[in-house]
């Protein structure tokens with residue numbers, strides 16, 4: 001049987017990146033390393049979060065540190081187009097600071113389906129409403145994240161097997177999966193967003209560099 005390799009799309013259709021993966025300025029200011037990326041809707045009006053790939057929801061709930069949370073594991077191998085883990089592999093997705101979750105544990109969801117969550121500002125580092133996204137190559141222990149030094153009620157303290165989400169997420173700019181997505185980054189974030197966080201591919205393989213807004 002041929003293995004299905006799926007291309008992931010952005011979880012927000014008009015994603016504006018506000019803080020990058022393992023960003024040094026972020027670590028200096030916050031006192032801990034950023035093992036994911038932060039993004040919000042470009043207009044700050046839409047809070048809809050969609051599945052970036054076909055995935056099974058493994059955990060939903062209120063985490064004492066990370067806020068309302070959704071954790072899922074991909075069904076297919078996901079294309080990684082850049083970085084040290086380039087290739088394809090199954091991935092874990094962890095979302096934090098959600099306002100609402102519209103799916104349940106055990107559900108299998110696809111990008112083309114209904115929205116899975118609303119992002120928000122729950123959790124102790126929620127600040128202004130945004131989505132914190134982590135992608136992890138460890139699919140055996142989906143609730144374990146290097147973000148936590150000590151385990152919380154849902155998120156557990158784990159080793160770093162994360163991957164830069166911008167090495168994985170593509171922009172569905174032509175609406176192949178139902179959305180005409182766009183990528184931008186927050187000019188106001190300054191050094192919290194570096195070149196790596198501004199550039200990815202379209203689903204058609206074309207390089208897309210988001211402008212600062």
Ligand SMILES: [Zn+2]
Pocket residue numbers: 019034036037038131132133
């Ligand atoms: Zn974050």
